[in-house]
Amino acid sequence: MLEVERLEKSFGGVRAVDGFSFHVDKGETLGIIGPNGAGKTTVFNLITRFYTPDGGRMRFMGKSITHLPPYRLARLGIARTFQNLRLFKDLTVLENITSAHLTGHSYSPFAGIFRTRRHLRIEREARDNAMMLLDFLGLGGKEQAPAGSLPYGEQRRLEIARALAIRPRLLLIDEPGAGMNPREIQDLVATLREVKARFDLTIVMIEHQMGLVMNISDRILVMDFGEKIMEGTPSEVRKDRRVIEAYLGEEPV
Amino acid sequence: MEQASYIISQVINGLQLGAVYALIALGYTMVYGILRLINFAHGDIFMLGAFFAYFLISRFGTPIYLVFFATMAMCALAGYLMEKIAYKPLRNAPKISLLITAVGVSLFLEYFCSLKAIFTPDYIGFPRPFEVSAWNISLGGIDFSFTNVQVIIFAITFFTLALLYLLVYRTKQGTAMRAVSHDQEAAALMGINIDHTVSLTFMVGAALAGVGGILYGIAYPQINVFMGIMPGIKSFIAAVLGGIGIIHGAVIGGLIVGVSEVVVSAFLSSTYRDGVIFVILLIVLLVKPSGLFGKRIDKV
Amino acid sequence: MRFFLDSRKLILLAAGIYIVLKLLFSSGIVSEYIQQITIYVFIVVLAATGLNVIYGYTGQFSLGHAAFYGIGAYTSAYLVKTLGLNSVFALPATLLAGGIMAGLIACIIGIPILRLRDDFLGIATLGFGILVRVFFDNSDRISETLGGSRGFTGIAKLTNLEITFVVTVFLLIVTRNIISSRYGLFWRCIKDDETASASIGIDTTRMKLMAFSYGCFLAGVAGALYAHLYTFLHPSNFDFLKSIDFLIIVILGGMGNIAGTIYAGLLWVGFIEGLRIALPSNILDLRWVFIPLLLIVLMMWRPYGLMSKKKGDG
Incomplete structure (x- = not known):
């Protein structure tokens, strides 16, 4: 459904996203995890074109979306939420x-x-x-x-x-669990599952709360320093040494 | 060669006007940096400066160096009162009401001063404290001249700027000003007294405008209560051109505006001079929205 | 027609006001001067409503609204004079032409400048206002008729109570309907959060341009009415202070509040002109000392506009 190839973005010489590639299949839920500053939100901002990528290509449902402005992406069926909430x-x-x-x-x-x-x-x-x-x-x-x-x-x-x-086909969710207690997170997981089934959605989610992301994702992608360091099912990710070192090691799950 | 000397004299004339704009633009840029307010009444402080100096010279025969100090002090007081009376009560109100208030203060100063009992609505001649004399210089076959007025304007502007730099970059108060302008809340947490710093910024900006007013009076010896309007707007444009909130940006912006205004008047027509500034502003804003020396602000 | 949906009360009220005004005008109780001011209030309200669309609803700060008011005025006056359309029946066409000219120029200038925000947009529109003023000052180089800095004289007096009334009420209803449609909703979304607006599929560039052009269109029509009311135009009628005048009305009325703009327009013009009548001529000079003082006090008393009781913190 969404294919991202060798996405690149630097801010003032710092490579925030460095040749990042991934894909999501229809009906899948993909979780993206990684330490703070790993470039996760930047990836969302690049996909939805709030930032202009320095390099790389993106395709959505077989159509190139690399050069489309944000509102066109929304109309094609890519919806997103924001880390810091941006309601009217x-x-x-x-x-x-x-x-x-x-x-x-x-x-x-x-x-x-x-x-x-x-x-x-x-x-x-x-x-x-x-x-x-x-x-x-x-x-x-x-x-x-x-x-x-x-x-x-x-x-x-x-x-x-x-x-x-906006009747999206693809929903990008940026840290939905931020600032929520475990009880609220449980409700959120239930809501997201329902939403996904009811609206026939594909979901990409950035999340810090490991419980939430492991629970809901079909596949997980781990980012660090703007790069993908591994990818797999939640159980594979949990076992991976590199992930434990880079991320999970800091705060036990 | 004749053409070249003409151009050079016009550029010197432009720099002379630009120096005055730079002095006014500094007050705009500092106040904007600290309160995010376009202080439309700032141009009127410039007018007050010219009138204070006029009275000091023509009524009291004050020696010129004292005129500068006294005018700066009076303008600083005017700036202080303006902030305390009109702007401070609106610190937490929407920015737009503050802007409208600034326009109100500006109109009030203009019309209040235009009353016959205060100043006068008419143009009056500014008493130059010395005779104008010109020097002719020949450099590489190009003849051009400049006047003692220009020398004085450049010297005083330079001296004032040097003082401002010392104040802003070498004193505790200057550090406080920069801190508040950078992040008001953080500065307050660090124990900086915001009210004092805001007052000081207004006073310094007003004193600089006062110097600008005297220099303007010396260079173009006709003064009027409405004389602050256009120079005020142009100086604000100059501050935006250079990058609002940035001190050297305001100076360079002022010089650019002054030179382009004079050069356009000389080579096209004086009626186009106000238009060309907008064209320059538009180009700069579109290429670099934060101004020539401004830092880029990223969205999201 | 659904155009008038929910406006029955409004129309009745408007008709009532019209009848009262008409009776007053024709009875000879009120002077020519007061009649002119009354018509002028409608014109100012119309132009200020345009600024309210641009700033109050869409959040685009403009300090150059009077320029578009002037463009409408000069366009209509020029058409009437050169084509010899000295008839009230041709007026709707030239009003429309004035509005369209203003809207069109707004669109052209808006494409580059509307990506600026807040004070930067304000200063760019202020600069555009100065540019237009320079153009009016030099307009006699293009055509003698326009009069340049001497002013545009000998414009046919075509504006009367009826046409001003019908045009203003019609355009206010049009504005209200747009505001309550998806377009008005998008404008308010953009004012609230431009990034979020784009994320739900609002073409922010186009919507901002649309609000700006429409608001300037209203100013253009108002300017055209003004030209044929006072029959004389001078570049100084359309300078920065005039733009501030419209801004004051929008702020006093409350951002994004059309009814407020109407009241504030009436109060503001009424107060300024009222002082001219009320003050004895020997202290008439003091008028412009009182007006700014009143303005400052109003801003402190009601920083969110006369209709809003909200205070402080914003």
């Missing part, structure tokens, strides 16, 4: 989701001005779809609250709901 804080919970839905369901400005039948139908669909997503992620009843007023855990879920509202 001043907009309502509902608007956070309808906005994402409406990027893929277009009507002309004139339809908007004169409120044609098409405009009204699409707006209604956006609302219905958003309500469905909110219920699904346990945010029902909060649609009129400003997104910034939600508690942290709910903001995390809202961000996932927003990503789902």
Whole structure:
């Protein structure tokens, strides 16, 4: 589904991502782990083109996406969440989701001005779809609250709901477990499994919480110094010497 | 050869104007660096400087070196009061209300000073404390001349800049200013008194604008309460050109703006001189959005 | 028509205001001068609404809005004068032309400058404002009609209460409808977080350009109405301070609040012009001492706009 070849990026002489290659198959969940500063988030920012790669190629569903701007990638079906949460804080919970839905369901400005039948139908669909997503992620009843007023855990879920509202095929999740306690993480794992089954998704996830990532991933890729140091099933990764040295050794699982 | 001497004289004239812009731009850049505020009233401090000097010279016959010190002190006081009265209460308000307040302060100073009881709405002649004399120089067959006014302007600007550098890079207060400009919260945690530092920045910036006002009066001896508007805007553009928040950027930016303005007036038409600055600004911002000497800011 | 959906009350209110104004105007109670100011309030509100779209809704800081207001004014005045369209019936066409010209130039200038943000965009638009001012000052080199720094004289007086009223109300409803459509939603998303907007598939460059052009279109139409109200244009009518005027109205009314812009426009113009009438002529000079003081006090009292009670911390 997604193939990344020899991706490269330097910041002021420091090689953040150094010839990194990987692929994800349809329906798979891939976990990317590695110590802080290993270049994981940079890889996401390169795939979604918030950074311009210095070198390398990327293909999504057989189509080259190396030179597409971020919004085109979203419309092709690549959705993402952010490490530090990037909700539309001043907009309502509902608007956070309808906005994402409406990027893929277009009507002309004139339809908007004169409120044609098409405009009204699409707006209604956006609302219905958003309500469905909110219920699904346990945010029902909060649609009129400003997104910034939600508690942290709910903001995390809202961000996932927003990503789902663009009907993605591939979902890139950046540290969904950050700042959550073990109980919340358990809920999150359950939610992510449900989301994946229901929306027929392929998932790439960056995560620090080993419990979460080992639990949910079909395959795990370990990064350090901008490079892939190994790749395998969760049980293989757990046993690998290099991984234990580079990463797991520091904090026992 | 004639053409070459003409160009050189125009460039010297441009540098003379640019030096004044540089002095004003420094205040903009320092205040912006510390509060992220475009202090639109800064141009009016420059005007106040010219008027203070005018009164000191024509009413009291103050000797010129005292005029400089007294004007700087009065402008610093004006800058201090401006910050304390108008800007400090809005420290936590949205930036835009602060900007509107700055415009309010600017309009207030202009119209208040234009009252007959205060200054006057008319143009008045600035009393030059000395006669203008020019020297002719021949370098490699190219003749050009410069005046004592220019020598004085360059010398005083240079001297003031040297003092500013000593203040900013060699004193504790200067270190505090740089720290607050870099990261206000961290500076506060390190025990730096933010309020004092902000006040000091306003005072230093205002004193520099005051010097600019005197030099402007000496060079172009007509002053008016609205004289600060255009030089103010141009100096801010100069600060952005050089990279906002960067001291040498403001100086180079000021000189660029001054020279291009004078050169365009001389070779095209004086009515185009304001337009060319925008064209330069636009090109610089598009090629290097953080200005000539600015550091790149990465997104995400 | 659904165009007027949810606007029945608004239309009724507008019609009521119109009838009252019309009666006042035709009864001869109010002077010509007051009539002119009343029409001018509509014009200012229309232009300020344009800035509200650009800044209040989309978060693009502009300090050059008056330039587009001026472009609309000069365009319409030039067309009317050179084509001899001295008829109220031709006015809608030249208003549209003024608006489109402003929108088009906004689009051209927006392509390079809209990638700048915040104060940098502000300073670039301010610079553009100066450039336009220079152009107006030198416009007599292109055509004598435009008048250059002497000003553009002899413009047909075509703007009346009816046309101003209909055009303003119509465009305000159009604006409201766009704001509540997907386009307005995207604009607000961009103001909130541009990166996140791109991540959900919003073409941020295009949407910003659209908001900027549309906002400037409104300024252009307003400028055209202004030209045919006062029949004289001078480059200094469209300088930096005029841009600040629109900005003040947007801030006082509250960012992203059309009703607020209407009230603030009325209050601001009313106050400035009211002082001119109320103050005895020997202290009329003090007007511009009071106005900035009032502005400073207002900003301290209500930093989020007159309608918002929110204070401090932002």
